[in-house]
Amino acid sequence: MRVFFIGFGQAGGKLVDMFLAQDRKLGSTSFRGIVINTARTDLMGIKNIPMEDRLLIGQTMVKGHGVGTDNVTGAKVAADEIDTIISAIDRRGTHDIDAFVVCAGLGGGTGSGGSPVLCRHLKRIYREPVYAVGVIPAPEEGRLYSLNAARSLSTLVNEADNVIVFDNSAWKNDGESVKSAYERLNEEIVRRFGVLFRAGEVSKYGVGEMVVDSSEIINTLRGGGISSVGYAISEAIPMAKNGGKSSSKKDNNGGLLSGILGKKEKKAEPHVDIASGEDKSAKIIGLVRRAMLGRLTLPCDYSTAERALVLVAGPPSELDRKGVEKSKSWVEENIAGVEVRGGDYPVDSGYVAAVVLLATIGDAPRIRELMELAKEAKEEVVRSRERSHTAMFEDGVDPLFE
Template sequence: MRFFVIGFGQAGGKILDMFIENEKMRGSNIRMRWLAVNSARADLLGLKHVPMQDRILIGQTIVKGHGVGTDNKLGAKITQDEIETILNAIDERGTHDLDAFLIIAGLGGGTGSGGAPVLAKHISEMYSEPVYAFGILPAPEEGKLYSLNAARSMISLMKYVDNLILFDNGAWKFEGMSLRESFAKINDEIVRRIALLARAGEPLEGESVGELVVDSSEVINTLKGGGISSIGYATSLAETEQKRGFSFFKRKREEQLETIESDKAIKIASLVKRAALGRL
């Protein structure tokens, strides 16, 4: 699935950076474009895999590159003031072969929380492709202000995106670790889910068939109509098919095949159930 990904704010930029690293390590044929947008210069400079030309610093005249802290109203104002800079950067990179836009942002902070809805509004007005937001919810331990920012950002985002995909930091605090210590593992889980969307219908390097049987049109149809979604994830080891002896009895052979297909269906249903009932 060909996304134009915008990592907005500190969390969004980190996730985008990790996603690019992950896809390069897998040898994927990355058919997407991206931008990292932030009001904090240090956060942009700390990225390792987003090319320098794909990083945009906003709000220099107001916050001097130091970020907006948790003031998401200021984040929204800065984004609105410099929206043409971001939109021009998107246009320069081309949008003719995209399937959708994906804005990634932490909803509890300032820049991404305030700026993502503003950007979503303008993109949805300019382009016909779907606009999705991947929002990261703060854990309760992060404080009431983060929760308030997230609530405001969600309400605004839902007005302008085709679907809001949420990931709950609070549900992913690992046993025996502080929230901060858990962040690296949490980010891995987020990247895994975004990668699943990105691989829909896209071939691996040197291949002509999509890596996933679900293609981009099916993802778009599933997320169509607005609302809030979450991506479950579960894995199961695939059994290698053992050699079977030739059967002289056709009916016996057909019964074996029916049993195999029935087992596959049960395993798939079980896997889907585990994904839906797991941490989201």
């Protein structure tokens, strides 16, 4: 899929920076994008995006210093400067893209407030679908961040065609602060979503037996709402099986796709031994099961998903049509809906990876928690307004006739 990424705010900007770096590393031109921020210093921290594609907004209001976790101001700045934003997007070129993907951390101010506004305008102006990748904060970041995320997310689900969520709290290790984990978490995000969004592009390593095209990704996400992604990676494929390409010498991360499919990790991902000589399709089914049953970008009840997409990426010698078909049937038996699409994506890698997109999920505990928190906060505001109103009356002051 040809994707136009827009990174809104600091987290969004860093993610888009990494998506574009990944694309460049692959020698691909599937991804392009711009980054937007209200803080000048955050834009300066971007590494791979040319200066002309870094847009500073809100200069009159916040003078390049950011909106300081105030997402109402974030939304206002975006609305006031929407024409400047759309011009920057048009300048970068949109004629051949399949979708827009707006990335943002939803707990802050700029991305949290700005991304729903941007999604609304993108949908109004362009025909292509508009997806959001929303990072939700860990509870330890504080109540304000959770409230911002709840508010942003409930708007975003109405403005974007689908919101694919990554939950920081589910991904940080025990004892690790969220901030110190950012770099690692961003790699996890870009690895999963990179395979997903790139599916349907012709790979220079050939055409898979069951090619997924961009319309299948779009149809999977069509139901809207919130989606989550699962991922699993095999053990390293021995050199002989991989046409001598498993590049443990030149690159211990699995060939050209180093950092893209990833490498064996100690505890984050479940692994299957692809090299054991067992039946190829059984191994693919095993990988797909582990992707769906393992840690999802947003932990949720997978059985409530309305649609799913199964992608298997790896060297052509390890891809197997029957395995993908059987995996799709297994996913179909385990989710609420019956629409399960899937295919393979040949790449030069020392690993096989499975990505399962669970679209339009019905239940995720962290989302429920955020919504309840927002409801409580709203009730608190109403109560405190009533209290101050009563107090003023007790003092004999009627605010209306003061």
